[in-house]
Amino acid sequence: MKRMPSIAHDSEIMYYSAHTRIRVEPIQSANEHYIVAHRGAMASGAVRFAFACSFVYDNNSFWAGKKLGLVVNSIKETMKQMIFYKNLVVLGLLRPIYRLSLRLTGQSDVHQRDDLTNIFGETYKEGEGISSKLPLVMLTECFAKFSEGLIFREVDKARDS
Numbered sequence: 001m002k003r004m005p006s007i008a009h010d011s012e013i014m015y016y017s018a019h020t021r022i023r024v025e026p027i028q029s030a031n032e033h034y035i036v037a038h039r040g041a042m043a044s045g046a047v048r049f050a051f052a053c054s055f056v057y058d059n060n061s062f063w064a065g066k067k068l069g070l071v072v073n074s075i076k077e078t079m080k081q082m083i084f085y086k087n088l089v090v091l092g093l094l095r096p097i098y099r100l101s102l103r104l105t106g107q108s109d110v111h112q113r114d115d116l117t118n119i120f121g122e123t124y125k126e127g128e129g130i131s132s133k134l135p136l137v138m139l140t141e142c143f144a145k146f147s148e149g150l151i152f153r154e155v156d157k158a159r160d161s
Contacts, residue, residue: 027063
């Protein structure tokens with residue numbers, strides 16, 4: 001980064017170095033580098049890497065065992081940012097983790113395949129919209145549904161969907 005005086009590629013380097021840190025350090029300590037990379041990406045105008053950093057940070061925070069209240073608040077902030085920038089792919093990737101986080105904290109009694117009113121007052125069914133047709137979003141939804149099914153003993157419902 002010091003060889004290149006431009007900040008255009010700093011966020012990309014920070015994003016991939018955070019990925020490398022996750023491989024060699026515990027996820028709880030390496031995950032905080034995504035926040036630094038997010039700030040750098042937003043400062044340099046590389047919103048694609050800022051969105052990626054936000055998504056990976058929220059997802060890793062959830063699976064690494066961070067307090068669920070903090071995870072829900074972080075996902076809400078990321079979802080607000082995705083709505084503002086109209087990034088439907090990351091928004092679609094965050095919805096299943098958001099629903100599962102709400103159910104685990106007891107803030108929502110939403111079961112699988114039910115309508116969900118998000119933090120913006122919009123009601124949707126999972127599987128609706130353009131972003132839900134993408135393979136990565138579909139894979140994330142299936143993984144979250146099966147995890148939720150195992151946690152809440154609803155495996156039959158998850159298998160049928």
